[in-house]
Every structure is written in C-alpha cells, then in structure tokens.
Amino acid sequence: MHRKPQRQPVRLIIAALVVFGLAALSLLLGSQKGLQPQHYIQLTIDGVRAGSIYALMALGFVVVYSVTGIINFAQGEFVMLGAMICLTVNDLDLPLPPALKLIAAILAGVLLTTLIGAGMERLTIHPARRSPPVTLIIITIGVTITLRAAALLVWGADPHVLPAFTTLALEDKIFRFGGVIIQAQSLWIWGALIAILILLYFFLERTLLGKALRACAVNRRAAQLVGINPDRMALLSFALAAALGAIGGIVLGPVTRPIYDMGVMLGLRGFVSAIIGGLLSVPGVVVGGLLLGVVENIAAGVTDPAYKSVVSFIILIAILLFRPQGIIGGGEKPAEEA
Amino acid sequence: MSLKRTSFLALFCILAIALLGGCAPGKGTEYKIGFVSSATGNYASLGLPEAKTAEMIQKQLDAMGGITGPDGVKHPVKIIIYDDANEADRAVSSVSRLITEDEVIAVVSSTGSGPSVAQIPVCEENKTPCISMASAKAITTDAKTNTEYQWMFKTPQTNGHAGEWQAAYLKAMGLTNICILYTNDGYGKDCFANYKAAAEAAGLSVVYEASYAATDTEFSAQMAGVQASGCQAVEIGSTPPVASLATVAVRNALPETPITLGHGVCNQSFITTAGEAAEGAVFPCGKVTVLDQLADTDPQKAVLAKYIADYTAHTSGEAISTFGGHAWDALEMVVDALGSLKNGMSLEDQRIAVRDYLENDIVNWPGISGTFTMSPADHNGLTKDSLLFVKVEAGQWVAFPETDW
Numbered sequence: 001m002h003r004k005p006q007r008q009p010v011r012l013i014i015a016a017l018v019v020f021g022l023a024a025l026s027l028l029l030g031s032q033k034g035l036q037p038q039h040y041i042q043l044t045i046d047g048v049r050a051g052s053i054y055a056l057m058a059l060g061f062v063v064v065y066s067v068t069g070i071i072n073f074a075q076g077e078f079v080m081l082g083a084m085i086c087l088t089v090n091d092l093d094l095p096l097p098p099a100l101k102l103i104a105a106i107l108a109g110v111l112l113t114t115l116i117g118a119g120m121e122r123l124t125i126h127p128a129r130r131s132p133p134v135t136l137i138i139i140t141i142g143v144t145i146t147l148r149a150a151a152l153l154v155w156g157a158d159p160h161v162l163p164a165f166t167t168l169a170l171e172d173k174i175f176r177f178g179g180v181i182i183q184a185q186s187l188w189i190w191g192a193l194i195a196i197l198i199l200l201y202f203f204l205e206r207t208l209l210g211k212a213l214r215a216c217a218v219n220r221r222a223a224q225l226v227g228i229n230p231d232r233m234a235l236l237s238f239a240l241a242a243a244l245g246a247i248g249g250i251v252l253g254p255v256t257r258p259i260y261d262m263g264v265m266l267g268l269r270g271f272v273s274a275i276i277g278g279l280l281s282v283p284g285v286v287v288g289g290l291l292l293g294v295v296e297n298i299a300a301g302v303t304d305p306a307y308k309s310v311v312s313f314i315i316l317i318a319i320l321l322f323r324p325q326g327i328i329g330g331g332e333k334p335a336e337e338a
Numbered sequence: 339m340s341l342k343r344t345s346f347l348a349l350f351c352i353l354a355i356a357l358l359g360g361c362a363p364g365k366g367t368e369y370k371i372g373f374v375s376s377a378t379g380n381y382a383s384l385g386l387p388e389a390k391t392a393e394m395i396q397k398q399l400d401a402m403g404g405i406t407g408p409d410g411v412k413h414p415v416k417i418i419i420y421d422d423a424n425e426a427d428r429a430v431s432s433v434s435r436l437i438t439e440d441e442v443i444a445v446v447s448s449t450g451s452g453p454s455v456a457q458i459p460v461c462e463e464n465k466t467p468c469i470s471m472a473s474a475k476a477i478t479t480d481a482k483t484n485t486e487y488q489w490m491f492k493t494p495q496t497n498g499h500a501g502e503w504q505a506a507y508l509k510a511m512g513l514t515n516i517c518i519l520y521t522n523d524g525y526g527k528d529c530f531a532n533y534k535a536a537a538e539a540a541g542l543s544v545v546y547e548a549s550y551a552a553t554d555t556e557f558s559a560q561m562a563g564v565q566a567s568g569c570q571a572v573e574i575g576s577t578p579p580v581a582s583l584a585t586v587a588v589r590n591a592l593p594e595t596p597i598t599l600g601h602g603v604c605n606q607s608f609i610t611t612a613g614e615a616a617e618g619a620v621f622p623c624g625k626v627t628v629l630d631q632l633a634d635t636d637p638q639k640a641v642l643a644k645y646i647a648d649y650t651a652h653t654s655g656e657a658i659s660t661f662g663g664h665a666w667d668a669l670e671m672v673v674d675a676l677g678s679l680k681n682g683m684s685l686e687d688q689r690i691a692v693r694d695y696l697e698n699d700i701v702n703w704p705g706i707s708g709t710f711t712m713s714p715a716d717h718n719g720l721t722k723d724s725l726l727f728v729k730v731e732a733g734q735w736v737a738f739p740e741t742d743w
Contacts, residue, residue, distance in 0.1 A: 159579030257579035
C-alpha cells in the first residue's frame, strides 16, 4: 500500500463517507424505534466492554500468528479454561479470606492455562512444526475440540458462577448515571485491558525476551542467524496467548456465566477483531476489537438484536474480500519459511 | 485336524445350549425398546439425565425379571440406548437403525425438538411408535392438516402451557403491554411463538420482541428496545445461562418491571446463576422440581416421590431435573403398553398394539410431567395444570397459586 501514496486521500474520503453513512443510518433506524441518547451511550459502553474482551482474544491470535504463522483456533478455549479454573479454585474450601482466595484463584487460572497453552505447543504443534501452516491450523482445531470435550467431562454442561471482583458476590455493584448503567466489573475489564497493553509494551520493547519474540515475528530466519531459537519463541508465543486468553476469560467470568462451550463464539469474534487489525499489529487488533464490539452492539440496537452475529460475519467477509491486510494495522505477511 | 474337530464340537455345544436355553418354558420373547437422547453436545444437560433415567428403568426391569403379559408370560426387556449429540442426522440414523436392525417395538427419541421433528418420516413410514422428550408442537402435529401424526407422541409440557400461565398472570395483574425476549434457537423460537399466541389470546399486546444468541453477554440492545417500547412486563423464553443473564439485564435496566419466564428455567442452575435478580420472578414449573410445594392430594405426588428417590439413589445424589422425568414418562408408558401384549405376536402387530394402547389407554395416567390423557386428537395428553406456577422467594421456588395473585 505504500507504493501508491497518491491513493491514500481517496481511501480516506471513501472511509469517512462510509462511516458517516452508517452513523446516519443508525440514527435514522434508532429514531424510528424511539431510542433516546442514553440508549446510544449504553449501547456504546456495553459495546466497548464486549470489544475489550474481543481485543484480548485478538491479541492472543496476533502473538501466535506473528511468531509462527499459525491461526490458533484454540484461543477461545483458553478463555474458557481461564474462567473455569479460576472459579473452580475459588470454590475450593481454602482457609483464606474471600478476597485473597479470589486473587489466588485468578493466579491459578492464568498460570494453569498458560501451562496448558505451553503444553499444547510442545505436544501438538512442536512435533509437527515442519508441516505446512494449514496442517498446523487443523491441529489447533483438533486441540480446540479436545479441550472443549475435556471441559464438558470436568465441569459438566451446567453454567457456573464466578463472583464479581468488587463485591465478591454474584451481584455486582452498579453505577447509575441517569438512564445509563455501568457495572463495576466493566471497570475491571477495561483496567485489565489497559494494564495488559502497558505490560505487553514493556515486555516487547524493553526486555530481551520480548525483543527476541519480535525479531522472530519480523523475520524468523534472520532471528535464527543472530542466535534466537525460533522453537522456543513459538513455545513462548503459545504460553503468552494462553495467558492473555485466560485473563480475558477471568475478567469476563462475572458478567457471563462460564460454561464449557463459551469459547466458540468468543474465539470467532476475537478472530474477526484480529482480521480487522490485520493480524500483526497490536494497536491495530485492539482498535479492531473495540470497533467490532461497538459496531455490532449499535447495529443490534438500531435494527433487530438477532442480527448481532450477522454483523461480525459481514465485517469478516467484507474485509477478507476487499482488505485482506486489515483495515487498521495494514501489516505485512510474516516472514515466509524457505 | 483334531483341533478343528474340537472347535466344531465346542461350537455345536454352545449352539445347542443357546437353543435349549431359548426354549426354556414360561419365558417369553425379549422386548426391545429403542432410546435416543443427547447425552453429549449442547443439550447434554438435558440428555444426560434422560439417559440415566433409561439406565435406571432397565435396572428396575431386570430386577423384576421383565414385563409380565396378560397371559402370565414374562418377557425380559432390553432398552437400547444411543446418543445423537442433538444432531438431526444422527438422531435419524439412530432411529432407523433401532427400527430396522435392532427391531425394537417402540422408540423413545429424542431430547431436542430439531432431531425429534427430523425423525417423523422414519417412524411414520416404518409404522413404529415414537415418543419424543422434546416439546415443540410440530413433533406430534402435522402443520398442513393440523391433525396428529399416526405414530408420533411426546411427553413434555409444551411452551403453549407455559405461555398460558404467564398470560393469565400478567392479565390478572391488570397489565396490557408486554415485551417478549427469547433465545434465537429452536426452544426460544417455540417459546416466542407460543407466548405471543397465548398473550394475544388473553388480550395482551406484545409491543416489543427481540432475540439474543445463547452465548451473548451484552443485552443493552434488547434493553434499549424494551425501554423505548414502554412495556409493563417482560416475558423471557430461554434456558440458563442466558436466561439468567437476560433476567439480570432486565432487573438492572428496569428494577420494578415484572419478569415471567418459561419452564426452561426450572432448575437450580437458574437460581444460582441469576442470584438476586431472580427474586420475584414467576414461572410455571414441572411438578418434579417443586415436589415439596405440592398438595398431598395431588395425584402425581406418589409417582414423583418414588421417581425422585429412585433417581437420586441410581445417580448417587445428582440433582433432579424435569428432563429425566420426560424420559421416565415415555418409557413407563411403553412398559405399560408392552404389559398389555399377549405372547407370540409378530413385531408388526406388537408395534400396532403399543401405538393403539398409547393413544387410547393412557387416560388419567399420573406421570412425572403431568397427568396424561391421550386421544387421537392429542398425542401429548397434558394441559396447563401439568405445570405448577411458582415465584422465587429468598432463593427458593414457592408455589404461587392463582388465589395469591
């Protein structure tokens, strides 16, 4: 895209027109349904909350894809595992005050899921690492099915409860501003996303390990020439993706009711967010996730909520057709293996 | 050579013993019943208790030595259990295998409405009675002719019965405008169609309707619509966990608006996952979940108490659900029907006799899901009174009869 800079303004104008058109359409449809300004604010706030989870999911996709060139479809299962392990530990009869117990449960959820992510790489991806990416992607689908079935055996088919972080109970604290409602857990979700972005920035920019990971993402062969072991970086990327997924699942846990198959739709939405962001750029996919959350929620609000999932799939198809490199990130393809 | 001869001799002996055993006097032919439920897949929480109930009934029949017919001949019974994972194609192939290869007399199948509807042609063409454990109207009623299928039956209370209860309650409260929210799956859509029909029949107007996916976590789109429509009550047609999340969302957005739900939330899961938001919510429930709320005069009470005791013992203490009850009703109806058969009938005649028994002789039959009275015009045999209206108070279901409204 950098080869034709003269086309940039045209693209910007088209993009602006599309955005304005959609916004006007939303307002028109919304006014026909009798929506008030506070409804739009509520739709946006909830959209940002959903989008934050999508962004965390998308980060997991990016970390794995940029280093290994694999789309890891098990990302959604990491979210489920994080939430499930966390609530299981939290339900244990430990001699700890509730707040400390929840912290211990969160740490257990993240650590165990990270180990499962690393184990997945070692046991399934590593032995087949010389296979073409398609084979590896199909392996991740196999792992997805296995993890989901295992979760059904361990946790059963019933939904579970993870207490809200603020109240340590099922009922969350709710802030009301006029007609607009904000759950305290939403603040935890946004806080978690911001904290992760800051930590991720320091890890990737300031630590040797992070720099090695990035080097591997930029050009695996060159990274290998300067002494970075790409196999170890692949392991690290899966562990990191699992940790990101687990954190997403844990902060999301209290606003949903974790169930063994919760990873399916989340994984898909995270994938769409990653595609919007071009699959390679961290800021790109974060904006992609937030954008998807807001757009699908507002679209659902002004039309029929039944179309909510349709919106994400239309976006996915449209982007794959017209801008396969993503809307925001505009990243390059990962280094090709010789 | 001698080894070969020995083998043949051994084979001959085994065959002879098997044949002699088969000819033992006083023992009738084996009765086979087919059973398909969704013990895995997204309906596993419904299908598993059903499959366990089938195992339990098999054990009880074995302990009794089988079913004794009117001529005094005792027949051992075998329940052949398959899993369809709530996939229509697997249900259809399982049912046709049961009918043509396993040669069962009757089939109990399946957990979900989708698979149950898909199997209709197989049951009808092979002239085999099939009893579904799912609730959609289309399972037993041919929409084109509005008559009952010849060979199809079902045991659960329908969403129509649940809709009638909710409409009657909201009407009694003096409300006129209601909203309906539902999951966009087979169950939710059937809820919506039935709730809407029942509400309109009661003179209520449905001013807003919206669906959500079973996996949704954000409901601001639906709540915006509910608020903008200004409806006075919200009916929710879902099962947990999304039913709980929708209830919480309505409670948060509209703290005072009455919430009514269908009998899909009559499990402990709803109360534990909705918490305080469930307080004050009203819904009709199968009596098996609210045994302690039943009057002693209720004709089902004895049957219910026995089933609950047996199931709890069989599963070493698993929670009771209405779904296992649907399986119990279906299988016990078949067992009763088989008890009316004389020895020596052909499979074809057995199937016809069982079908006729189900249609004509299940009268005031106290079961788990209600007191059944089947007829050629009604292959479900239940009314609204098969459900008990309850209210959630302090985390418990409490009977909420019409006199208290």
